[in-house]
Amino acid sequence: MRSTLGAPLLLLLLLAAGSDGTGAEMDRKPNFVLMMVDDLGIGDVGCYGNDTIRTPNIDRLASEGVKLTQHIAAAPLCTPSRAAFMTGRYALRSGMASAGRAQVLLFLGGSGGLPASEGTFAKRLQQQGYTTGLVGKWHLGVNCERRGDHCHHPNQHGFSYFYGLPFTLFNDCMPGEGSDVMADLQVTLRHMAIILGVGLFTLVCVRASGLLEVSLWLLVSLFLISILATAVWYVPFKLLPTWNCIIMRNQDVIEQPMTVETLPQRLLGEAQNFVRRNSDRPFLLFFSLAHVHSPLFETPAFAGKSRHGCYGDNLEEMDWIIGKLTETVDSLGLANNTLMYFTSDHGGHLEDANSRIGQSGGWNGIYKGGKAMGGWEGGIRVPGIFRWPGRLAAGTVVDEPTSLMDLYPTLKYLAKDTLPDRLLDGHNLMPLLEGSVKRSEHEFMFHYCGVYLNAVRWHPPGI
Template identity: 55%
Template sequence: MAILQFLLLFLCLYPIREANAQKPNILLLMVDDLGIGDVGCYGNNTIRTPNIDRLAREGVKLTQHIAAASLCSPSRSAFLTGRYPIRTGMTGHGGNKVLMWSAVSGGLPKNETTFAKILQEQGYFTGIIGKWHLGVNCELRNDFCHHPLNHGFDYFYGTPFTLINDCEVSRPSEMHMKFKKILWFYAQVFATTLLTLVAAKIWHFINISWKIIFAFTFLGTVYFIYWYVAYAFQMYWDCILMKNFEIIEQPMDLEKKAGQIVGEVKAFINRNKEGPFLLFVSFLHIHTPHYTTKEFRGRSKHDLYGDNVEEVDSMVGEILDAIDQEGLVNNTLTYFASDHGGYLEGMEGSPHLKGSNGIYRGGKGMGGLEGGIRVPGILRWPGVIPAKTVIDRPTSLMDIFTTVTKLGGGKLPQDRIIDGKDLMPLVQGLVPNSDHKFMFHYCDEYLHAVRWQQTSSDTIWKVHYYSHKFKPEGAGACYGSKLCGCSGDQVIYHVPPLLFNLSNDPSENNPLPSDLALYNEVLQIVEEAVVHHKATLHPVPHQLNVLNNIWNPRLQLCCGTFPLCWCNKGETN
């Protein structure tokens, strides 16, 4: 009887095992803040990236690969869901452009569907190693409503937030600098007012109750203690390493992160080599503070920035070697990209401590310019995708959602608009053009530009409705703050809009004269597409507004008893 039951179980499971055997493993490699001009295969000849270049030789290199946003949280939400951030509430709003703390209630909404969730349902073991930056909790410190494990991932090892200068004690703080200056100003005003009130009360210049003075003092003290605790201990609040739901380092030891991440990736691949698996490697490199291990410091021609790029390239090489050693290369789709353009203003004081976006204007935070949204994009799958191929057609990070969903045997959600397209027909050479006829480029919640692929003339047009106001000394710095503003007095509103022929002018230097008949023909087509696009948008809660994006001690991840949050639980693979 037991043998019969075993045979029946085997026969039931056999079709599932056979189906899974036909599904490819999916390896997604995403670098943080890497500029398209930082990579050798995209034209850089001063930073060594042999492993990324190897991927390009062995697969398809996309030259018009576009991020849906020029900043981390909105871009990554679009990557995971295949939807413009404006549809999910993950656009910048009210001055906040990304999630600003780990202890906030905003994040990738629970009702959004990620490609990880779909592939998980198709029998894939899914994992993310590295950076998340899409929220953690909603109402309680451990409800984990935005956590990767509640968005379709079976395994998480990394930081729920992102790297910032504040994670390294030797670096100056980079968080909320303008706000902290305002806070310090009002602290001085508060102290001066309080001393004046007390002196006036003592000398009987005013008739005011001591209770009022005490209440004023108490409320002001509580307010400033709250913000002091938030900022003074930011290394402990945000620089956290987690394994699934458990905090294993608080704060993180940056010196060990490169080795730990590669070790976790290798262990994941080894554990799941029977497949199928989906692994999203979301590197902490090359975001500020550009932490680099001793082995790579001083090796490049571009100070810590170049060292950081060369180290992440080495990490990519180790991961590719692990795929090779496990014999998985021919059954693995490997994808490499950056989440948006390079950060041109991140490390002031040295021309070498910033990213390069090559010939493209602008960078991180500039939602309409090519330098902010055009990123490296490479796909490799030997025997399925042709090697040594270059495709100069518009593609999007959002396309990965649709592509891997179909490859994994899943179905696209029918209850929402999916903006990503299936890349496989294009990269396999089965079709000549991208399915993206139009692409919409937002800066926060404002539509800054629109791209149109005119297949009849083999031309890519781009209309700009807004431009950033740059300081006179160069296009790498904006007025107002280190990150460019998207509206108000920090932008120029173009009436009539600017029109560029990206096929001939990829640097966006020479707009077409608005009195040309061709200008009006193109503009009319694009504006009709804008009207149609806006008709598909519906109001959704703003995940990055002030109320959802302010430090909340009730939501603070803590290893220990709050506020004494500290631990180091050692190596875990």
């Protein structure tokens, strides 16, 4: 009698345990892997029409998920576009748009940056129990009033872990590439210092020879002015690799200046390790690649392999990096519970080239304009690819206006964040991605360059 009752009881206990485990698995919040490339043109990618550059891994993401054909950056430059992406709001709202000549952060030692009061999707998900990480480029500021206050640092904006460039990758970071920070101002300051120096030397010679009576006070004044002019040119500009080109792990500087040659491999390794460390809990990884911003990498394994010189080599290396991170997610059995997203912060840099390697910027397909070119489509239309096996139908194409700002409300929705928020300019993309609606919620999309409105896209209801 005891054995007859024991078997059904044991079976019921096992079924109950199995049922609880399945429920827990189903209730687990999804992971997010957001991959953003720097200065990539929409025409650079195979699945968006390029048939001369090999991007099989990005193309695979599109074939296994959803491709957006009208995905729009909120600005044609790094800092304002990334601020809008992180906050779900136009950069104008957070003060991250400029009316001046420099519309991106140019000096890591400056006090500008994303305000501490501004919300980010990382901060919202952190409050929902997510482990959050940023690997790669930030470019939204570090300090406010003094060195080390880190008020704009990624750790203060919701990222539990940060490894990478708190600034960006500039030509100044690589020896022999020259400088691309206010180059004309540098030339003016250098010429001014040289002219003052030559003038001072001439007057000293004239006084020493007795040809003319030259006041000692004039010589002293010219000497001090020459020293000041040289300092104004040399300190901020010639020392840019020391000021700007650094690598941080959380709030510690671990390289100053950075070693550019090994940067791609290290960023990939950090991204893979973050996924592995957090595979048993909900996580958000923002993988913000240094590719394909100039200066271009010259990785031996990819050098000379493409049909488009160094720029093409960099694109194919970037695609390989995307493939390795995707492989890591899949090998850990996380694919069906992970939303992967691929995009660029804005369009390709059409005017970037040099005599040594030729083309250094991207191709924006049929669209006119590029990086820093206001409301022209080439500067703001970017790739937008989502993959989530089992949730998003493979091979779907959405031909509706969408924005980088849509990621913020989409992640909030998927993380079940229902807490009150500020006014957002983005919209939850899941109904579009899953096919439950056919129209984007964007009626108007405003295209800014700095604080100036350059164009407006109207998507009238019912049309």
